[in-house]
Amino acid sequence: MGVIKTALEIAMEKTGNVKSDKSSIEQFKAKQQGKKLANAFLADDLDLMEEIKKASAGGKDKKLQESLKRGVFEVLITQISLPSSEEDEKRLEKLGKGLAAIINKNEFSAMYKQLTKLFSQYIQEAAKYEQAVHQQYAPKLRKKEEELSRRLGREIRIDPFQDPEFVGFYNQHMNALKSNYNPVIDQAKEKTQQMFEAK
Numbered sequence: 001m002g003v004i005k006t007a008l009e010i011a012m013e014k015t016g017n018v019k020s021d022k023s024s025i026e027q028f029k030a031k032q033q034g035k036k037l038a039n040a041f042l043a044d045d046l047d048l049m050e051e052i053k054k055a056s057a058g059g060k061d062k063k064l065q066e067s068l069k070r071g072v073f074e075v076l077i078t079q080i081s082l083p084s085s086e087e088d089e090k091r092l093e094k095l096g097k098g099l100a101a102i103i104n105k106n107e108f109s110a111m112y113k114q115l116t117k118l119f120s121q122y123i124q125e126a127a128k129y130e131q132a133v134h135q136q137y138a139p140k141l142r143k144k145e146e147e148l149s150r151r152l153g154r155e156i157r158i159d160p161f162q163d164p165e166f167v168g169f170y171n172q173h174m175n176a177l178k179s180n181y182n183p184v185i186d187q188a189k190e191k192t193q194q195m196f197e198a199k
Helices: 007-015 022-043 048-055 062-078 086-103 106-152 164-198
Strands: none
Touching (some): 086 164
């Protein structure tokens, strides 16, 4: 009959080869700190590169600095998306400045400038689409309002976004517009990733 091992002995055997790697723990912490820095950068006006230098012992610890930059990058790249309003364009512009600071390549700056033009074009086109959708649906909405007004004996106004049929119609058309732009956004994110990895 074999020797019966305790759970502790089995666990010790399995973890015997695992040693705590202090530098990888520090890099993990630096990456998390980089993510916090990215969020602080988006929420406030702080100098991103200055903060990264401060956090990495004045820029002396290159591995730590790279981990910080990776954390910043991982947060910022996920934020690249189609704007939903003109206010969103300002956020996306700031995002580009943050990415440009950590990538530090003219190629990226030129690409992002094109992307901001695309964002503006999308906002303008989305406004036209929205107006066209409202105009196209208006006769149907008026009929529904008239029908309700007749049934209830008083004038009724329907908010189009309270009408499930309009919402479906609206989403169908707006999603069709987004599908024209999303491949370009995905391609830009991919290129940004490649530029960051190649630096």
